[in-house]
Amino acid sequence: MRMTRRALGAAALVLPGLAGAQAFPDRPLRLIVPFPPGGPVDMAARLLAPAMGTLLGQQMVVENRSGAGGTVGIDAVAKAAPDGLTLALGSTGAVAVNVNLVPNLPYDPRRDLAPVGLVTGVPSLLVLRPGLEVRNLEDLLAVARRQPGRLTFASTGPGGTPHLAAELLKLRAGIDIVHVAYRGAAPAITALMANEVDIAFLDLPVLLPHVREGKFRALGLAAAARAPVLPEVPTMAEAGLPGVEVENWYALIAPARLPPDRMSVLSAALRGALAQPELAERFLSQGARVIGGGPEEAAQFIAAEMERWGEVVRRANIRID
Incomplete structure (x- = not known):
């Protein structure tokens, strides 16, 4: 070179x-x-x-x-x-x-x-599949509590940050949602786009263009402060669930x-x-x-x-x- x-x-x-x-x-x-x-x-x-x-x-x-x-x-x-x-x-x-x-x-x-x-x-960002009709994190948790085991979440594979972020969400909120593992972020996003799974906690950079284009609705950022690139998205604590910070x-x-x-x-x-x-x-x-x-x-x-x-x-x- x-x-x-x-x-x-x-x-x-x-x-x-x-x-x-x-x-x-x-x-x-x-x-x-x-x-x-x-x-x-x-x-x-x-x-x-x-x-x-x-x-x-x-x-x-x-x-x-x-x-x-x-x-x-x-x-x-x-x-x-x-x-x-x-x-x-x-x-x-x-x-x-x-x-x-x-x-x-x-x-x-x-x-x-x-x-x-x-x-x-x-930071990890919590997003919804296009067809899931909930307005905010409170609505999502209400659905999960009414119907344990109904909602599914995508990950990039067992033990990855998207998996652990959702498990931390389950622990903090006391809910039961089902893990569906994919081989990386790109396949997980494809599945979410196709309504194969309901939600995903994925890294902000890979979700950023999809959120900006309106393909996914972001419910909360797993960070102590909002992201300058998505200032309108609340932190998980601001959305009503403290203790879910995942970087x-x-x-x-x-x-x-x-x-x-x-x-x-x-x-x-x-x-x-x-x-x-x-x-x-x-x-x-x-x-x-x-x-x-x-x-x-x-x-x-x-x-x-x-x-x-x-x-x-x-x-x-x-x-x-």
Whole structure:
């Protein structure tokens, strides 16, 4: 990849020693997305990869490797050579939840993965299928209480944030709604559009265009504050149900035992990419917040998320057979 003069200057500031000849990276990098194309993780990866690749002086190629709620893609990174050339954009479910949920998980995120840094966080948004005649969250909960087990919710797979968000809704509201799992956000949205399921909690960026076009009605944002990109949509607390705050975060993940010098290069490239106003604005325009930070901060955050969602898994008695 030929670097522009502007990119060379940025690399010289952000990645000392990498603007000229360098030993790492000496060939293109793979950024594995453990979900199908078109979903929120895929969207974030395709924004991040060119920005980081420019700073690193090598192309970063996005590769979708989906399956088992993100487990397949993350396992590929866990078993990859620890040379920094194979990375993943991991999300809450695949990195922090599956360890509490999946029997015989083929990797241990605490032992086999090394977080390079947090990328972005996006709140979950509760939306309705087009034909569901309810006006607000109160109406929806009333229907669910009158007819337990009638309403269905879509997820991107067992243990993913959309699944956990709905389980948290069930716990907080004391309702019974039925889980229907799909292989990613795009199939879940297609099913919702076709009235195959009633509701879904999905990441704000992937739902944003559909809500703006009037295809889905948004009932509540699972966040502490309203989103600037959808200021008319209340938070779940404002809609009448506090305690339902769900952010799906994305972290850049490397195999464990990555040499410290290579971790430093990747971490600096990630921070440099996220510091670019153009990239930050792209994320913000989709409803995502830039998090950033280094490997230690990411590791501490992920450990806390493992504990938090482990409690939800146990209380909701979520199991994967």
